[in-house]
Amino acid sequence: MKTVRKGETVMTTRDLMREPLKDFTAYVAGGKQFKFDSGMPVIKLNANENQMGPGPKAMMAMSAELGQGNLYPMETILNLKRKISKHVGFPLECITTFSGSGSGIQAIGEAFLNPDDEMLVCSPTYMAYYILPKRFGAKLVEVEAEDGVSTDLDKIYEAINDKTKLIFICNPNNPTGTLLDPDKLFDFIKKLPEHVITVVDEAYIDWIADDSYPSALKMVEDGRNLIILRTFSKIYGLAGCRVGYAVANAEVTQCLGSIAGFMGPNRIGAAGAAAALEDYEYYNAAKENNTSQRTYLTEEMEKLGITVVPSSASFIYFAPHCDTKECMDYLESRGVFIRYFSEEYIRVSIGLPWQNKQFLNVLTDYLRQYRKIAV
Ligand SMILES: Cc1ncc(COP(=O)(O)O)c(C=O)c1O
Secondary structure, three states, rough: OOOEEOOOOOEEHHHHHHHHOOOOOOOOOOOOOOOOOOOOOOEEEOOOOOOOOOOHHHHHHHHHHHHHHHOOHHHHHHHHHHHHHHHHHOHHHHHEEEHHHHHHHHHHHHHHHHOOOOEEEEEEEOOOHHHHHOOOOOOEEEEOOEEOOEHHHHHHOOOOOEEEEEEEEEEEOOOOOOOOOHHHHHHHOOOOOOOOEEEEEEEEEHHOOOOOOHHHHHHOOOOOEEEEEEEEOOOOOOOHHOOEEEEOOHHHHHHOOOOOOOOOOOOHHHHHHHHHHHHHHHHHHHHHHHHHHHHHHHHHHHHHEEEEOOOOOOOEEEOOOOOOHHHHHHHHHEEEEEEOOOOOOOOOOOOOOOHHHHHHHHHHHHHHHHOOOOO
């Protein structure tokens, strides 16, 4: 560890970091660093990636864009924003693009969180929210989910006070896959005080089986501090290309825009995302695979005596009623990577049929040995 001198004091380089960040460790998608060193084929169901790969239209557009990699991406991003604008039905001045919605989350914190502000979440929810307030010296306030899994809007509302600056709501929620009653969500948004900025993270909205389920986009309007976050990492299969966006009224968008300049997508990702938005065949195939495999996995896991939280997303949160850490380690030793959450729950991302089958086979082997179940 390098030591540095400041006058008489000897310190480490880490001591030079901003105060709230000194004990930070890196965020790793999927929960832990992924090791491929066993030489075994790996089934990666730990980070909610789309196992179909990028769609053909996105791949063609990205290949075509490579030759312009020497040029800054402004006009490619503008083209993407135009496509997003058409897709969501809001003008360009309501859209901010990011290098993944993860950067959008950072940008929101940077734009709005002062030290001593409070940020509210309903736990368990997406890991990246938890590190945000700490980054800015703000305070995280957690309320508990109903039955440990469903976002509790009443509890969130009760926890609002004069210091509350941000509320993050993930719908469908990661990691539990639960979906809010849209009327309840919209009523909640309507009654929020003006000093609060609410973020509805719709990273998984496209996986909801019911196509008539309304997005919270319809609540975006002038004078309302509401931000809807979306990503190309999930149904559009572009997690590695890093493209996400926010939709908000023009005033909120200007606030985000004033700090988001260096957080935008690159030219290749932006070109891929623009093409992906118009690849309906790929989108429908991804949705169809996810919906049918979600039903299949849910039914098969329930046959194994597992408690499965009904999911509206591209993953399943489940309680196998055994040592979850040991269970996860066993799966990993057999090349199947899933995500640990607690002594009770783990999460598996929905993959391709053969991957899901293999996950079930290995899980069944483990439960047979551990719980001596007759399957
Ligand atoms: C709820 C939620 N929001 C945002 C993200 C970030 O996605 P990305 O930065 O890839 O757009 C994720 C990633 O898994 C997520 O689960």
